[in-house]
Amino acid sequence: DAGVIQSPRHEVTEMGQEVTLRCKPISGHDYLFWYRQTMMRGLELLIYFNNNVPIDDSGMPEDRFSAKMPNASFSTLKIQPSEPRDSAVYFCASGGAGTINYGYTFGSGTRLTVV
Amino acid sequence: GENVEQHPSTLSVQEGDSAVIKCTYSDSASNYFPWYKQELGKGPQLIIDIRSNVGEKKDQRIAVTLNKTAKHFSLHITETQPEDSAVYFCAANEGGGADGLTFGKGTHLIIQP
Numbered sequence: 001d002a003g004v005i006q007s008p009r010h011e012v013t014e015m016g017q018e019v020t021l022r023c024k025p026i027s028g029h030d031y032l033f034w035y036r037q038t039m040m041r042g043l044e045l046l047i048y049f050n051n052n053v054p055i056d057d058s059g060m061p062e063d064r065f066s067a068k069m070p071n072a073s074f075s076t077l078k079i080q081p082s083e084p085r086d087s088a089v090y091f092c093a094s095g096g097a098g099t100i101n102y103g104y105t106f107g108s109g110t111r112l113t114v115v
Numbered sequence: 116g117e118n119v120e121q122h123p124s125t126l127s128v129q130e131g132d133s134a135v136i137k138c139t140y141s142d143s144a145s146n147y148f149p150w151y152k153q154e155l156g157k158g159p160q161l162i163i164d165i166r167s168n169v170g171e172k173k174d175q176r177i178a179v180t181l182n183k184t185a186k187h188f189s190l191h192i193t194e195t196q197p198e199d200s201a202v203y204f205c206a207a208n209e210g211g212g213a214d215g216l217t218f219g220k221g222t223h224l225i226i227q228p
Contacts, residue, residue, distance in 0.1 A: 004158075031214060043159070043204065043218040056215060091158050095214075103149050104216065106158030 004107035006092050012113045018080040021110045024073055025094030033104060034067055034077050035091040043091075049075065082114045117142040119207050121219025129227050134195055136222045138205035139187045147208040148181060148188045149216070152201045159204055163190070192224075200226045 005024040013019050025032045033048040047057040052069045060067070064083070069075040079086055089111050093104040118141040128134045140148075146167035151159035165172045165179045165188065172179050176195075181188040192199055202223050206216040 033215070042220040045215045045217070048215055050214070059215075093158075103161040103164055106151075106160070108156075108158050 004092055004094050004105050006090075006107035006110050008110060009108065010111045010113075012115065013082055015083055015114055016081045017114075018078065019082045019086075019112060019114075021077040021090050021092075021112070023075045023077070023092030023107060025075070025092070026105055027073065029094035029096050029105075030072070031095040031104075032069060032075050033093040033095070034075070035093065035106075037089045037091060037109070038087075046077070079112075082112075084114045087112055087114050117145060117207055117209050117217040119205060119217050119219045121205050121222060123222060124220065125223045125225070127225040127227055128195055130195055130197060132195055134192045134199070134224055136190045136203055136205070136224070137187060138189070138207075138219050139185075140207040140217075141186065142207065142209065143183075143186065145207040145209070148179070149206050150179060150190050151204045151206065151218075153204065153221070154201045195224075195226050197226050197228065200224060 007022045030051050034046040036044045036046055046059045047067045048055055049069045065079055067077045089109045091106050091109045093106045095104045119138055121138045126134055149164035150162050152162045153159040163174050163177050163179050165181050167183055170181055176193045178191045202221045204221050205219040209215050
């Protein structure tokens with residue numbers, strides 16, 4: 001298995017532009033999580049899906065952030081418009097049924113820089 | 116919601132010595148406690164986990180202990196090696212059946228040769 005695949009690995013964009021981050025979870029995993037990592041705040045859960053349905057989006061910082069999971073093999077995290085404070089590493093993770101039984105597998109992350 | 120505190124933020128040990136990282140959590144309903152290792156430029160990788168029905172779990176040089184009464188858990192690494200240098204995160208699940216994990220702020224473990 002190729003693991004959790006995220007793209008792009010690095011993204012540099014100007015303030016005000018739309019940014020789309022992509023994630024392909026491990027086949028057969030029915031949970032998908034989006035996390036953000038910064039030095040100040042550590043790893044923060046933004047949103048997670050179960051069977052493609054958003055379950056908890058309470059961590060999404062504001063309306064500029066949106067996430068979708070149109071099918072079991074693909075998810076996107078969109079920021080529109082982007083701001084410098086959105087600069088961070090964004091991780092996608094997936095887990096099998098009963099995540100506490102299997103733990104998460106993280107992707108390699110997307111390093112976002114908003115200038 | 117759950118709150119996880121992790122100490123120390125940086126830990127430097129001599130190669131071959133042991134390292135201990137400690138975490139506390141706030142939600143008494145939490146029942147799953149994984150540990151992740153993150154190397155530079157990579158995503159966190161699950162290295163060991165423990166569930167609330169056991170007090171200790173060991174996997175080769177790595178062990179985790181859990182004290183549910185005190186709401187704290189620890190990672191122990193024995194005979195440390197240079198490849199153990201990384202950032203380590205503890206986490207706890209949200210109680211009440213939710214599936215999200217709350218992470219500690221991380222410990223940067225440095226193995227001195």
